[in-house]
Amino acid sequence: MHQSPLAFIFDLDGVLVDTAEFHFRAWKRLADEEGLPFTREDNEALRGVSRRESLNRLLKGRPIDEATAELWMARKNDYYRSYLPGITPHDLLPGVASFLRTAHDRGIRLGVGSASRNAGVVIESLGVGSLLDALGDGHAVHNTKPAPDLFVWVAGRLDVPVSRCVVFEDAEAGIDAARAAGMHSVGIGPAPRVGHADLRCDGLHAITVDDVLVLFDVV
Ligand code: B16
Ligand code: MG
Numbered sequence: 001m002h003q004s005p006l007a008f009i010f011d012l013d014g015v016l017v018d019t020a021e022f023h024f025r026a027w028k029r030l031a032d033e034e035g036l037p038f039t040r041e042d043n044e045a046l047r048g049v050s051r052r053e054s055l056n057r058l059l060k061g062r063p064i065d066e067a068t069a070e071l072w073m074a075r076k077n078d079y080y081r082s083y084l085p086g087i088t089p090h091d092l093l094p095g096v097a098s099f100l101r102t103a104h105d106r107g108i109r110l111g112v113g114s115a116s117r118n119a120g121v122v123i124e125s126l127g128v129g130s131l132l133d134a135l136g137d138g139h140a141v142h143n144t145k146p147a148p149d150l151f152v153w154v155a156g157r158l159d160v161p162v163s164r165c166v167v168f169e170d171a172e173a174g175i176d177a178a179r180a181a182g183m184h185s186v187g188i189g190p191a192p193r194v195g196h197a198d199l200r201c202d203g204l205h206a207i208t209v210d211d212v213l214v215l216f217d218v219v
Contacts (some may be wrong), residue, residue: 007160008103009136009151012114014047014170015188015204017091017126019116023041027058030072036062048171050115050144056153072189087214088123095205100131102209109133111154113167115144134158144190146173148181155181168204170194184215 013019024043031038038058046054051073064072089097094139104110110132112119117138122131134157141149155165167178170188175197179186187194194200198215201207 007109007158011169022083023151059107089127109158113154146176151181
């Protein structure tokens with residue numbers, strides 16, 4: 001019987017590249033300028049969540065009007081984007097290049113599902129755009145992770161049923177989103193954060209494409 005194709009859908013920040021440090025520096029600069037306390041530990045809570053939700057968490061309940069919120073987000077984004085020209089293919093996290101190449105050569109459809117509105121720029125700088133069949137970024141859908149919408153959107157672009165998709169995610173909200181979408185999930189990072197994924201590892205260097213295909217019982 002003919003089987004549907006398979007898809008791997010990758011989160012960007014924390015899975016393919018570590019842009020979290022740049023997000024941290026950009027938020028920290030804004031926070032320092034505005035006299036808001038903000039530490040590296042605080043930054044962990046921003047992992048994988050949208051720009052707006054990141055600001056809410058940074059504010060810790062401090063009220064600001066909507067116009068100020070927009071200005072602050074734009075300023076943070078300007079600071080963040082000033083770091084992006086420095087990104088090159090050398091910034092791919094360990095194991096990423098060979099994992100993507102192997103999956104691509106096996107005929108698996110590859111997509112990215114990132115909350116970032118800057119995902120396209122980062123992917124081009126990393127030099128992996130030609131391996132990807134679909135890019136879902138922070139512009140693609142309204143409801144952000146943990147809602148399933150972004151991953152479902154990418155699966156639609158890849159023309160693969162959700163039950164034949166595996167999501168690779170480093171954020172708790174991202175694993176929640178994959179599960180809500182009815183997809184398989186690989187959690188990258190510590191168990192308290194991503195232990196609810198079907199498979200957990202420390203990075204794409206630590207697993208093989210075949211390890212993941214076991215989830216589909218197709219090896
Ligand atoms: P931007 P991911 C996420 O990327 C980041 O992890 C998160 O820290 C950031 O706030 C979010 O993108 C939005 O990014 O401000 O560039 O639109 O992990 O979903 O690839
Ligand atoms: Mg992430």
